Amino acid sequence: MKKTLMGNHAAAVAVRLARTEVVAAYPITPQTQVVEALAEMKASGEFAGRFVKVESEHSAMACLVGAAQTGVRCFTATSSQGLAYMHEMLHWAAGARLPIVMAEVNRALGAPWILWTDQTDSLAQRDTGWLQFYCSSNQEILDTTLLAFKVAEELSLPVMVNYDGFTLSHTYEPVDVPAQELVDRFLPKHDFALALDLADPKAFSALPKPQEYFRLRRRMAADMGRAHQVIASVEDEFARLFGRSYSAVEAYKADDADALLVTTGAPASTALDAVDELRKEGFKAGNLRIRQFRPFPAEALRAYARPGRNLVVVDRNFSMGQEGIFCEELKSALYPLKERPQVFGTVAGLGGGDITVELLKEIWLDAKQGRGDALQPVWMEDAR
Amino acid sequence: MPRLTEDPLKTPLIIAGGKPMSANKTGNWRSARPVIHEEKCTGCMICWKFCPEACVTIEGELPKIHMDWCKGCAVCVQECPVDAITLENEEAP
Amino acid sequence: MLEIRFHGRGGQGTVLAAKMLADAVLRSGRGECMAIPEFGVERRGAPVLAYARISDKPIRVRSRIYAPDAVVVLDPVFAASEGVVHGLKPGGTVIVNSEKSAEELSALRPGFRWVPVPAKAIALKHGLGSQTSPMVNTAICGAMVAGLGVADIESLEKAVREAVPVKVEQNIAAAREAYEAVKGRLHAAAH
Numbered sequence: 001m002k003k004t005l006m007g008n009h010a011a012a013v014a015v016r017l018a019r020t021e022v023v024a025a026y027p028i029t030p031q032t033q034v035v036e037a038l039a040e041m042k043a044s045g046e047f048a049g050r051f052v053k054v055e056s057e058h059s060a061m062a063c064l065v066g067a068a069q070t071g072v073r074c075f076t077a078t079s080s081q082g083l084a085y086m087h088e089m090l091h092w093a094a095g096a097r098l099p100i101v102m103a104e105v106n107r108a109l110g111a112p113w114i115l116w117t118d119q120t121d122s123l124a125q126r127d128t129g130w131l132q133f134y135c136s137s138n139q140e141i142l143d144t145t146l147l148a149f150k151v152a153e154e155l156s157l158p159v160m161v162n163y164d165g166f167t168l169s170h171t172y173e174p175v176d177v178p179a180q181e182l183v184d185r186f187l188p189k190h191d192f193a194l195a196l197d198l199a200d201p202k203a204f205s206a207l208p209k210p211q212e213y214f215r216l217r218r219r220m221a222a223d224m225g226r227a228h229q230v231i232a233s234v235e236d237e238f239a240r241l242f243g244r245s246y247s248a249v250e251a252y253k254a255d256d257a258d259a260l261l262v263t264t265g266a267p268a269s270t271a272l273d274a275v276d277e278l279r280k281e282g283f284k285a286g287n288l289r290i291r292q293f294r295p296f297p298a299e300a301l302r303a304y305a306r307p308g309r310n311l312v313v314v315d316r317n318f319s320m321g322q323e324g325i326f327c328e329e330l331k332s333a334l335y336p337l338k339e340r341p342q343v344f345g346t347v348a349g350l351g352g353g354d355i356t357v358e359l360l361k362e363i364w365l366d367a368k369q370g371r372g373d374a375l376q377p378v379w380m381e382d383a384r
Numbered sequence: 385m386p387r388l389t390e391d392p393l394k395t396p397l398i399i400a401g402g403k404p405m406s407a408n409k410t411g412n413w414r415s416a417r418p419v420i421h422e423e424k425c426t427g428c429m430i431c432w433k434f435c436p437e438a439c440v441t442i443e444g445e446l447p448k449i450h451m452d453w454c455k456g457c458a459v460c461v462q463e464c465p466v467d468a469i470t471l472e473n474e475e476a477p
Numbered sequence: 478m479l480e481i482r483f484h485g486r487g488g489q490g491t492v493l494a495a496k497m498l499a500d501a502v503l504r505s506g507r508g509e510c511m512a513i514p515e516f517g518v519e520r521r522g523a524p525v526l527a528y529a530r531i532s533d534k535p536i537r538v539r540s541r542i543y544a545p546d547a548v549v550v551l552d553p554v555f556a557a558s559e560g561v562v563h564g565l566k567p568g569g570t571v572i573v574n575s576e577k578s579a580e581e582l583s584a585l586r587p588g589f590r591w592v593p594v595p596a597k598a599i600a601l602k603h604g605l606g607s608q609t610s611p612m613v614n615t616a617i618c619g620a621m622v623a624g625l626g627v628a629d630i631e632s633l634e635k636a637v638r639e640a641v642p643v644k645v646e647q648n649i650a651a652a653r654e655a656y657e658a659v660k661g662r663l664h665a666a667a668h
Binding site: 002003004006166167168170171172173174266267269270272273354355356357382384 | 492495496499500503509510511512513514536537538539540541543636
């Protein structure tokens with residue numbers, strides 16, 4: 001049934017539909033309504049899981065590390081400084097192989113104090129061992145949260161579902177809320193092989209030898225490697241049950257395009273209109289949306305790399321001393337190819353600046369004509 | 385030789401010892417041992433509360449320090465308000 | 478695609494007005510609607526913007542609106558100010574909470590289709606808010622539905638019922654009264 005939901009409510013509804021057993025979260029703008037909605041659902045009896053109030057984001061994740069070890073389905077949500085504060089426990093959740101799901105509402109990091117969107121918060125967590133998805137609509141927030149539980153539980157790895165602060169978190173739009181029976185079929189009760197059993201006490205993740213640690217990391221890397229296949233098959237099953245399909249890289253009018261925008265998150269949705277307008281004006285424009293960041297879909301992206309066809313990445317994030325993070329990752333994915341296209345980096349909308357159709361058109365035209373200097377990222381904004 | 389060739393998916397997901405942490409007896413870390421002088425002890429339980437190894441139990445009215453786990457940190461000696469615990473040299477077993 | 482900009486103040490329910498409109502559009506089956514708050518800190522009394530897009534096709538553009546087709550003004554203080562018509566397309570509709578007539582407003586700022594509604598008086602009559610902070614958002618929604626023809630009043634009633642936490646019947650009565658007032662005036666003007 002279609003309902004008018006803000007992105008944060010879409011996440012909360014998915015958590016309820018997944019019959020999540022423990023939620024521990026601390027409110028922070030622009031994530032607050034996720035926590036509020038779950039607390040209200042708990043108060044009304046709609047949400048049957050435990051809601052644990054905590055004094056910080058670090059405690060929220062620490063609480064879930066404990067809860068998840070008992071084999072229950074766990075969720076939290078945070079943003080920006082809150083995620084940064086949680087950082088230490090993110091490594092623990094992944095290393096302990098706990099299938100925790102988190103909604104992460106992308107917000108810029110201070111100083112200066114800022115509330116608007118920017119992906120640097122979650123991208124800075126890229127080495128923690130969490131899978132990461134970036135959503136482009138409220139429907140996708142709901143769907144990806146459901147997918148995330150299944151993927152996390154199949155891989156025994158935590159999953160972060162990212163979406164743009166305000167642009168998605170606070171925007172209302174129609175969202176198809178699936179029936180509970182359908183979700184139950186997709187997400188049966190989680191049977192966690194590593195669950196703590198009081199009748200058979202064990203010491204979890206106590207000091208290993210270096211050789212053991214080395215092999216545990218290699219195991220984790222191998223699971224991240226097979227995650228591509230696992231995610232694709234979970235997405236297939238989701239499409240069969242719910243009629244909506246997703247993939248790690250989503251191409252739009254890319255086949256005959258002369259140059260491609262490479263976008264993520266909400267701007268990747270706006271980019272579709274930019275491509276259509278450019279096409280109407282006689283340009284062969286196209287767009288690649290990167291939906292999955294960890295594991296990085298290098299192979300899927302290589303399929304779109306043609307020498308002579310420029311790629312231009314629009315990054316609403318920045319790694320100081322380097323460049324936009326998606327651009328950097330894309331370049332590294334294409335480097336092993338013998339013949340590569342030019343990859344240009346564009347930085348736009350840091351701290352919530354609007355990424356408009358007009359701006360995306362300019363970025364595409366600029367890339368198609370070929371920039372003089374491909375080495376430096378270009379910073380562009382819509383001045384309105 | 386230096387390259388790992390075994391199937392990484394055969395490695396277990398985590399290290400989970402077949403025994404609880406209490407099986408890890410840390411008493412042999414100790415170079416000095418706390419001794420409770422029962423005549424001075426008031427049973428206030430401060431040593432029980434402060435022991436970082438949680439190896440103090442209360443037996444009836446008085447505390448008992450379990451030497452299988454006591455690391456000899458002497459926090460209890462420091463914290464005892466009536467100086468009922470002293471630190472003695474440990475002797476090799 | 479119809480693009481709308483809302484002008485209000487923090488605490489007036491501006492964002493909720495945009496949400497109720499979106500929900501009414503969805504419920505009336507006339508297409509999709511996206512309601513977008515101006516991204517900022519919620520502060521009671523501070524000027525607040527919100528946006529809505531309505532289309533019979535899926536809406537993909539996710540930016541602010543710079544050249545709206547219509548503007549909705551919840552606070553009479555802003556009624557005919559420069560900011561309200563900034564970027565508004567020539568001949569664009571302005572749904573405005575005002576005791577003034579369309580002719581008076583047109584004389585102040587010509588070139589637009591002025592649709593006034595005495596939303597403050599309607600809200601107060603139904604016991605919504607106070608003299609200093611009347612809750613005009615449901616009345617404004619009624620006026621929007623009549624003035625823009627984007628949804629039917631029954632769908633709006635359902636949207637209001639789901640969205641407002643208190644005084645549900647009073648809010649619905651206010652929406653309906655504003656709807657009838659605007660509908661009647663537009664009907665009279667057409668004849």
